[in-house]
Amino acid sequence: MRPIGSRSGDQSGTWRRILTDPVTGQILDYGRRTYRPPRVLTDFVVARDHTCIFPHCNRPARSCEIDHGKDWRSGGQTCEHNLHPLCTRHHHAKHNTGWRVKRQPDGSYLWTDPTSHTYTGHPPDDG
Numbered sequence: 001m002r003p004i005g006s007r008s009g010d011q012s013g014t015w016r017r018i019l020t021d022p023v024t025g026q027i028l029d030y031g032r033r034t035y036r037p038p039r040v041l042t043d044f045v046v047a048r049d050h051t052c053i054f055p056h057c058n059r060p061a062r063s064c065e066i067d068h069g070k071d072w073r074s075g076g077q078t079c080e081h082n083l084h085p086l087c088t089r090h091h092h093a094k095h096n097t098g099w100r101v102k103r104q105p106d107g108s109y110l111w112t113d114p115t116s117h118t119y120t121g122h123p124p125d126d127g
Contacts, residue, residue: 037078042066045083053101053109054090055121061085067094069101084109 037045045066052059064085070076081103086094093099098114109121 037066037083041078041080041083044080046085048080049085051085052087052090053084053121054086054093055109055111055119057087057090059087063087065091067091069103 046061046064049061051057051061052064064087066083067086068076068078069082069084072078076082084101084103090099094101100112102110104110104120111119111121113119
């Protein structure tokens, strides 16, 4: 017999946020639980961006590496807003030469080079 007023379920009261695609219901945000994005999230990022997101690079996203905009080791999340495709050349440039990238609310990417000059990579449908 259970005492009156006892609760079943998670006694810690911990809530977990789960972001899903409104059309497919697939999870798009894995937070800090995993470094490597699962296949469904990789497919989403590839379909969204089409190519390497470095300005003027046309390497198909399917042949790119999936990169965390904010490095995972520095607290970056494995989610659709923090992931993007980079060809090997631009992935190494980002990590080894001081380039930084941030996805903007309109879907474009703001790149900052090691001398603090900025460049905008537009979303694929922007022309």
